[in-house]
Amino acid sequence: MDLQTMTYLVVGASFSLYIGIAIWARAGSTSEFYAAGGSVHPVVNGMATAADWMSAASFISMAGLISNMGYGGGLFLMGWTGGYVLLACLLAPYLRKFGKFTVPQFIGDRFYSKSASTVAVICLLTASITYIIGQMTGVGVAFSRFLGVSSSTGIYIGMGIVFAYAVFGGMKGITYTQFAQYIVLILAYTVPAIFISLQLTGNPIPQLGLGSNMVGTDLTLLQKLDQVVVDLGFGQYTTTTAGSTLNMFVYTMSLMIGTAGLPHVIMRFFTVPKVEDARYSAGWALVFIAILYTTAPAVAAMAKMNLIRTVTPGVVMQNTDPYAADSQIKFDERPDWMKRWEKTGLLKFEDKNGDGRIQYYNDKSKNDAFKAKAEGAGWKGNELTVNADIIVLANPEIALLPNWVIALVAAGGLAAALSTAAGLLMAISAAVSHDLVKGIFKPDISESGELMAGKISMAVAIVIAGYLGLNPPGFAAGTVALAFGIAGSSLFPAIMMGIFSKKMNKEGAIAGMLAGLTVTLIYVFAHKGIFFIKGTDFVGAIGGPNSFFGITPEAFGAIGAVVNFIVAFVVDKMTKEPPEHIQALVESVRIPRGSKAVDGAH
């Protein structure tokens, strides 16, 4: 069977599985939508949470970025898992005890102020929409390859499907559908990794394969990779940091506090039956997330190796001189997978020196010895551009794995992107219809009116995200990192202070959230354009790119959070204490006894 038919078949089968489960589970479990996990085993619930959490950024984009960044890419791995420790210890059990559905509700009640809850809604919307832009970028990549169209067309198709998927409703909320999505997504990620690990190291477990010797050599895979990439002018794989050590530090911190501050993740822990369960369920979720996250570095390193092996076969398997005239393959003899990806516009070849062969190397290298060698070999610049977001999807094709594996990866990528995009749209629609329209502007709105407001806000969010996804502010994982920075700088400190500081008052919390959000947005928009619109960036006005101690905009959330805390405490000292009953409320939140079932009403 040819690849295209196989892909349609596997993707079609996975979609019918989700829809089938949704219909089957619907009858007995409308209430399960709200009390997810009430009757569900904690392990199943953990898998569902993992599917909800792992998005196009984790599945499609992350390993590709690590592949390019090497050691520095570890910031994604540590950042997006370490946040769960914060979530489990600092937030989840207390928010569960508090017993409300949404983050703005918590902030509104704890800080006894509708303005506080409105500010929280604004923070939530900014973070969630940025997050969806990243998802749409990923969806565009997946659909463009899957249907053989350009990545822009892929985004248009993706917008339609995500909308139908989210509005179909309940689909996402039903834990068992997400359980199925997790199975598809984790198989799609690990199966090709096992194959490739076997091919390269003879060890079937990718986590161990990454630390093993290359087949037929006495060098470890990482040593060989270090050697090969350095030969091509890239930084050494196992030691190159992301920018500087300081940048890597704050970037990791941003992702961690962002994980703990993102509303759609926190929401999952509001609805477990007991406070005790809130602590354990974060642990189970992390177990299932870790299966993908510990495989990702192996996928990344092995994909880099295989890509270089494709272009310069002798250099990896024998010890051919990489600069010899015939060590690179001829463009006319390139493998089929390159031709397939060329159609999407995400892989490009340009024969700069006119020799008909593909030279793939780092032409921005600052190493003089390397530059001399490249020049001596007659190279006129890097000729192969591979978009980082295609690495995971193309990985099984690069390794020449069977068609069913390639098809499975396509199905997994779509599952990851769709489940998270739908989850975020739900969070957005809940924030707009419940917290904003019903809670503030029009408390007497009817139930159907509330539902309509929710659907309209979903549609608007998709159109905005899709439009901005056409010219994304970065790779899928980079854009998603911006969203984490925004959540981490605005919501995380407010929730923390709400639990751990009895005396924090509404003035402090509101001023803190606004300050954190504003500072972060100014730094991000200066680099990426106002509301991510191309051409509106004003990086000159803040003193050039990464002007704040070399910190990149993706990493700035941690700085924003520090500003948030400082402003909040200063304002808090200058204004009056919160009322007695609020201080009593904080004390009661700290103790598990007396937790009630969640009620969503105000």
Place this chain on the structure above:
Amino acid sequence: MDDTGKAYWSAVLGLLTKVLVIWFAVSFGAGILFADALNSIKLGGYPLGFWFAHQGSIYIFIGLIFYYAKAMNKLDRKFDVHE
């Protein structure tokens, strides 16, 4: 807050400090700040600092959450504030 409540809360904060110190040490410490120094030690085919950043910290995070959940349950019962 009564005395039990105060004692419970300070026990909780003590546990949190312990967990967060380890959390920080494995990721920001071993994975970032001291990665270069640790890279001279090898764990199988992995340089140790690289291993902490790409593998080790994740395993330790999982262990930490389960340890914390267990320890909290014990505290809840000891101070009789459990559900």
